[in-house]
Amino acid sequence: MMSWWHKTLSGQLVAALLGALLLSQAVSFLFVWQERKQVLEAGDRAEFTNRTQSLARLVASLPADVRERIARASATDGTRFWIAPATEPGSPVWLGEMRAQFATPLARLLEASEGVALAEGREPGEAASALASAEVADEQSPPANWPANLPTGARALAFSDDLGVGFSVPLGDGTTFNAAYYNHFTGSILSTPFPMTFALTAGLVALVAIVVIRRIAEPLARLTQAAETLGRGEVLEPLPETGPDDIRHTAEAFNRMQERLHRFVQDRTRMLGAIGHDLRTPLTTLRLRAEFVEDEELQARMFATIEEMRAMTEAILALARQESETEPTRTVDLGTLVESLCEDLAEVGNDVRFEEGGRITCRCRPDSLRRALRNLIENAVRYGREANVSLTSAADGVEIRVRDRGPGIPADRLEDVFAPFVRLEESRNTETGGVGLGLSIARAIARQHGGDVLLRSGGRGLEAAIRLPR
Known part of the structure; x- marks a missing residue:
């Protein structure tokens, strides 16, 4: 599967489309997420302000002995309400009371509002940890849009780092109704529709892309195969x-x-x-x-x-x-073809030996390949007195090797002998050589198969090899 993604045109184009889709979706999500966060925060603060005003009216109309219980019962995960002796809002005493309220788990506050004694001890949570270093950044009295039927001595506090807001409303009996809100909006990407939306969109894009890209890739694949066949x-x-x-x-x-x-x-x-x-x-x-x-x-x-x-x-x-x-091309057993040719040449008195190997098949034109191999073997016998023929297989093709024990060819003349009518034996005597077309014909046949003929001269003798693709 990974090979398909990395090596094929379809895989790379689909991967590019999905990558572009993911990037665009991620950028859009960041903008939407930020806007959503701002909207929710504004809504939460507006709701908190309205709730604080409503509770302030309610608490002011109740007897002093139930005010604390009502305030505690109104607490939520991100808000706290409490009754305390009048202190300067934003002072260290007031901030300490606020941190104590958030350090007390909500369940304990609700139990206390039902008459259960508030247990000692604190279990600092996310809000308490965040507000541990909070300071008052701004103060407003009276708060903006404050109702006329509520005490004008009320104050609104804004905490540092935009963590939240607080209110302090005097009740006229030496106590104050206090409220604090902590901006605890975090959320998780998994809790949004984004993963499902992206998965569905990516699936549809990939499906359409594969269909369209295959329409493009199939002609390219046919072109590649045709070029190989033509070669x-x-x-x-x-x-x-x-x-x-x-x-x-x-x-x-x-x-x-x-x-x-x-x-x-x-x-x-x-x-x-x-x-x-x-x-x-x-x-x-x-x-x-x-x-x-x-x-x-x-x-x-x-x-x-x-x-x-x-x-x-x-x-x-x-x-x-x-x-x-x-001649039509077909798949043949190269070992059988080469061995039969060697046997034919050995029967007429040539010193030709074939080294048997494993079964190797190849698509070729058998008669043409026999003609090319015959030329190489006859050259080996003529100039090197013998021909040892072997067949080897490689990952990218096969190689038929013909070795002799002759004088070899100088390294700087290995390519010259493939030119038509070129002979290293310059006497032009047909008894000691041909007309100089044997190697040219052999190489032409090999190259028509998409391969080549190579000569290797080193030490004693010469090795000629027909290399063919699979």
Whole structure:
């Protein structure tokens, strides 16, 4: 699964879309969350102010012995109400009373409001810990929008760090009704619809993205497969020119390229065939005229030259036929193919040995591959007196190796011998070598399969290897 995300176009595009969605959702959520927090805080403070005013009226109308119980019973998680002797609001005494109220758990306050004695001891909670260092940052008397029917001596207090607000309302009997609110709004992202909303949105985006991206990726996959097939020299049908404009134009360009390549190869092959064919007539004429030469030594040299030209012409025609043939590609057992060729060459007196290995299969054109391998083995026997053939497998393909015990090739000439008609043996004697097309034909065949022919010379002998992709 991770490989799909990292290596495929579909995976990377879907990941990019989901990443962009997550980022945009997160930024939007931060703004919404902040606005929601401000709205809730404003609502809580407005509610607290209204409740404080209502309780102040109620407490002022009750007997002194029940005021404390009513105040305690009105407490919530974020608010505290209490009756205390009149002190300066915001003074250390008043702040100490407020911290004591918040340090007392709500359950104990409610029990005390029902007549149960308030237990000693404190269990500081979040509010008490936060308000431990709170100081009065602002004071207003009378509070804003304060009702006219409530004591005008009431004061509103704003705590430092915007932790909350407090009120102190004189009751006219030497006591005050006190109220404090702690801004305890925190909330959790898990308590919001955001996770579910993002999951549903991401699922829908991913579903739509996969459908759309596959419409783009499938033509690209076909193009990749077609390019690989074309590189192996196989016959290929034109790609469907469908999909978005960019993909369709790419398919059209590939089809045009393929057509031009085939036309170029056909023209080149036709030209080589024509040259080789046309050379046969003057060569035949030369041989007939050489028959009338009376000097036997001169006649023999002329026959040798004509024969060499005839061999070169036949090699050109063989190369032309090789490039024009459209042998179908199929999967074969390479071990069986190579072993049978080695046995055929050994039966006619060549010192050829095959080192058996495991079963290796490969898609190729068997007749063409046999021709290329035959050229390498015959070269090894001609120049190195023997040929040891082996087959090895690698992760990215297979390799057929042919080793001999000849003099080898200088390192600076390893590539030169692949050029047509190039021979390191410069006598041009057909008894000691061919016309110089064997390696060229072998490499052409290997490259038509998407592979190559490599030469390695080191120490005693030469190793030629046909490397083929899987």
